[in-house]
Amino acid sequence: MYTTLISTGELSEHLTDPDWVVVDCRFSLADTSRGRDDYAVSHIAGAVYAHLDDDLSGDIIPGQTGRHPLPDPETFARLLGTWGIAAGTQVVAYDDFGGGIAARLWWMLRWLGHEAVAVLDGGWPAWKGEGRATASGRETKPTREFVPNPQVDMILTAGEVESIRLDPDYCLIDARAAERYRGETEPIDPVAGHIPGAVNLPWPANIDAGGRFLPKEALRARYQPLIQDYPPQRIVCYCGSGVTACHTLLAMAYVDLGHARMYAGSWSEWITDSDRAIATVPIS
Numbered sequence: 001m002y003t004t005l006i007s008t009g010e011l012s013e014h015l016t017d018p019d020w021v022v023v024d025c026r027f028s029l030a031d032t033s034r035g036r037d038d039y040a041v042s043h044i045a046g047a048v049y050a051h052l053d054d055d056l057s058g059d060i061i062p063g064q065t066g067r068h069p070l071p072d073p074e075t076f077a078r079l080l081g082t083w084g085i086a087a088g089t090q091v092v093a094y095d096d097f098g099g100g101i102a103a104r105l106w107w108m109l110r111w112l113g114h115e116a117v118a119v120l121d122g123g124w125p126a127w128k129g130e131g132r133a134t135a136s137g138r139e140t141k142p143t144r145e146f147v148p149n150p151q152v153d154m155i156l157t158a159g160e161v162e163s164i165r166l167d168p169d170y171c172l173i174d175a176r177a178a179e180r181y182r183g184e185t186e187p188i189d190p191v192a193g194h195i196p197g198a199v200n201l202p203w204p205a206n207i208d209a210g211g212r213f214l215p216k217e218a219l220r221a222r223y224q225p226l227i228q229d230y231p232p233q234r235i236v237c238y239c240g241s242g243v244t245a246c247h248t249l250l251a252m253a254y255v256d257l258g259h260a261r262m263y264a265g266s267w268s269e270w271i272t273d274s275d276r277a278i279a280t281v282p283i284s
Contacts, residue, residue: 084141113149
């Protein structure tokens with residue numbers, strides 16, 4: 001069973017295994033139809049497609065939720081079943097964004113109690129670059145029954161984040177780019193800054209120039225000085241909307257630092273309430 005990362009070679013050996021499901025998670029915030037269009041042109045042979053907005057998110061409630069709220073567990077479970085996923089299915093998610101979107105599906109399956117899920121290291125660029133099997137058009141799988149078992153302790157609400165954000169017994173990690181954390185720029189959300197008390201570890205630093213995860217030793221050296229002796233349940237990650245924070249959670253799990261928790265609403269939910277505190281870092 002693969003539970004964090006899987007290599008292109010390992011996936012290639014199981015590409016026709018009926019108990020394996022590959023999910024293409026390519027997506028662009030700038031052009032939300034591009035991932036689906038790219039999938040139709042060419043994708044890993046046998047893969048189904050998951051759209052971040054339509055499939056991996058629930059309904060946005062203006063003034064209450066962030067940009068990518070979690071879907072209803074039962075609704076999402078039915079969708080997983082249409083992709084051919086059930087208990088015992090090995091799922092592999094991939095994208096062309098260093099795993100930044102695929103990690104969302106990895107985390108969501110774990111949220112519903114499914115541990116046999118991994119992200120393809122190197123993603124679509126590595127697979128295509130190695131000349132491995134591809135297909136075009138829309139593919140489907142025989143529908144199976146996915147029974148969800150939501151792991152409610154994996155998620156913190158905004159109220160819970162408010163109660164722990166300055167608590168020295170907790171470590172709150174902002175996974176966004178440093179300039180967004182500092183409040184120097186905000187290209188997506190209407191308010192810039194970060195949750196006071198959070199430290200910044202941008203998720204893109206988890207991967208190398210080729211889009212593959214850094215060696216375990218390098219990743220562990222990146223995280224260990226920050227998390228120190230905090231138990232995983234007292235480490236909380238967030239990002240802009242609960243997507244790329246999953247990459248941070250995946251990286252920590254990959255190097256055996258445990259399964260930390262997530263503020264799923266993230267920054268885009270935090271700023272819907274003007275009473276919540278916001279911090280910036282002055283530009284010197």
